[in-house]
Amino acid sequence: MSDTPLPGVFQLTPMNPEFNDDPHRLLDRLRTECPVHRDTQAGTFILTRHADVRSMLGDTTMWRSPERAEEAAYIQRALVEQRIEGIRMSEEEARSGILLMDEPDHMRIRGPFAKALYKRVAKCKPLVQLVVDQYLAPLKSQPTFDAMDAFALRVPIDVIARILGVDEGRLTEFREWSEGAILGLNPFRSPEETEFLVRATNAMSQYMGELMDRRRAEPRDDLVSDMMTLQAEGAPLGDGEISNNLQGLLIGGNLTTTDLIGNALWLFLTHPEELAKLKADPSLINSAVEEVLRYESPVDITGRIAPRDMEIGGCPVRQSQSLFASIHTASTSRARTRRMSPSAAGCISASARRSHGWRRRSRSRASSLPSRARASPIPTPNRNGGRCRSSGASRTWWSPPGKRPRATSSTSGGLRRAAARHAHYCGL
Ligand code: HEM
Numbered sequence: 001m002s003d004t005p006l007p008g009v010f011q012l013t014p015m016n017p018e019f020n021d022d023p024h025r026l027l028d029r030l031r032t033e034c035p036v037h038r039d040t041q042a043g044t045f046i047l048t049r050h051a052d053v054r055s056m057l058g059d060t061t062m063w064r065s066p067e068r069a070e071e072a073a074y075i076q077r078a079l080v081e082q083r084i085e086g087i088r089m090s091e092e093e094a095r096s097g098i099l100l101m102d103e104p105d106h107m108r109i110r111g112p113f114a115k116a117l118y119k120r121v122a123k124c125k126p127l128v129q130l131v132v133d134q135y136l137a138p139l140k141s142q143p144t145f146d147a148m149d150a151f152a153l154r155v156p157i158d159v160i161a162r163i164l165g166v167d168e169g170r171l172t173e174f175r176e177w178s179e180g181a182i183l184g185l186n187p188f189r190s191p192e193e194t195e196f197l198v199r200a201t202n203a204m205s206q207y208m209g210e211l212m213d214r215r216r217a218e219p220r221d222d223l224v225s226d227m228m229t230l231q232a233e234g235a236p237l238g239d240g241e242i243s244n245n246l247q248g249l250l251i252g253g254n255l256t257t258t259d260l261i262g263n264a265l266w267l268f269l270t271h272p273e274e275l276a277k278l279k280a281d282p283s284l285i286n287s288a289v290e291e292v293l294r295y296e297s298p299v300d301i302t303g304r305i306a307p308r309d310m311e312i313g314g315c316p317v318r319q320s321q322s323l324f325a326s327i328h329t330a331s332t333s334r335a336r337t338r339r340m341s342p343s344a345a346g347c348i349s350a351s352a353r354r355s356h357g358w359r360r361r362s363r364s365r366a367s368s369l370p371s372r373a374r375a376s377p378i379p380t381p382n383r384n385g386g387r388c389r390s391s392g393a394s395r396t397w398w399s400p401p402g403k404r405p406r407a408t409s410s411t412s413g414g415l416r417r418a419a420a421r422h423a424h425y426c427g428l
Pocket residue numbers: 057098099100110160248249252253254256257260297298299302303349352353355356359426427
């Protein structure tokens with residue numbers, strides 16, 4: 001075991017060049033030396049073992065709202081306490097994104113959205129084919145092209161824009177607003193990034209509010225109209241709640257998918273033998289996509305708050321303590337582990353991607369299964385070097401306090417540089 005302190009959350013972001021270069025080096029170390037690691041600087045546990053991550057994400061009693069986190073949970077508290085000057089948005093709209101919301105409001109909002117979105121998605125397969133063909137056609141005659149710029153950045157925003165019914169002439173702006181708005185989940189952003197965040201958030205909110213009014217007056221065949229109709233028919237949703245979550249779909253519907261396409265291109269180019277298998281048998285495509293999600297997840301980390309005192313992987317966790325789960329390492333740490341193969345599938349990231357249905361499935365099973373995250377008596381933590389009881393040997397779960405590192409590079413800039421291998425802070 002190395003004497004170097006274990007990495008904390010701050011070191012596990014694209015802002016850390018070492019992590020950006022090879023995330024697995026740091027994550028493997030965490031998983032082997034302390035799979036339930038207490039990062040005292042960020043005030044959170046970091047889970048890196050597949051079983052613990054799966055169990056955390058499958059436990060529908062976990063809290064998501066940062067407001068329920070203890071004072072020491074630096075990142076969640078920063079999200080709650082940040083007062084961003086210049087954002088013009090009602091309190092209702094600002095606080096109603098379902099990603100960081102607890103029950104019963106989460107399901108009240110998610111239910112009608114899921115109903116409308118799934119219906120639209122079911123209808124849109126030919127539309128996706130059309131959009132993909134439209135971007136591929138001109139590339140066929142070009143000897144070389146930038147695949148991120150010409151394809152991966154364009155297709156997802158075009159698809160989600162058509163599903164929502166937003167103006168197809170403004171795709172570049174939507175993409176830019178998405179990059180700006182996602183910075184709201186990054187408490188380490190620079191003043192310039194905060195300015196970008198404010199500009200993007202205000203523009204997107206104003207646009208969505210106006211579009212909702214237009215569709216309310218004159219419905220069309222699109223998701224914004226569907227939501228206006230559901231509201232008129234009695235779905236218990238405020239305008240701010242609808243607007244925030246439509247913006248969430250616009251953002252979530254393009255950033256992650258762009259990353260997924262980029263990751264897939266990069267992985268197949270760096271694993272030519274796997275590309276050859278896929279070309280020889282295109283029916284492998286579905287499991288290939290799952291495998292890309294497993295191997296290089298577009299979303300590295302997601303978070304929860306402990307709803308009660310509990311034990312995770314043998315480590316005591318108190319109510320309101322923060323939990324971050326590394327989807328990245330959990331997905332690549334199973335028996336098949338670190339080999340990219342289009343025929344191997346089944347990953348945490350794929351489950352998270354389907355989290356729309358996953359929560360529901362988990363919930364329906366909850367009554368017949370004992371809670372996986374059992375409540376148990378909590379031993380008093382030893383701040384000078386407590387031990388994970390489950391992990392046998394000497395796994396320290398309190399890291400020594402130190403200075404909080406400062407962000408030096410822009411998240412989206414870092415992501416861009418990594419081009420095909422970037423990540424966003426879903427759930428942070
Ligand atoms: C490769 C593509 C995608 C990946 C890897 C991905 C990943 C994730 C992850 C990790 C979460 C958090 C799950 C959790 O903490 O339980 C999440 C939530 C969410 N995603 Fe995605 N996502 C993808 C595509 C999309 C798309 C296309 C949309 C919309 C059209 C979308 C909308 C959402 C929404 C609304 C939530 C919040 C769900 C809730 O809290 O109930 N995502 N996604």
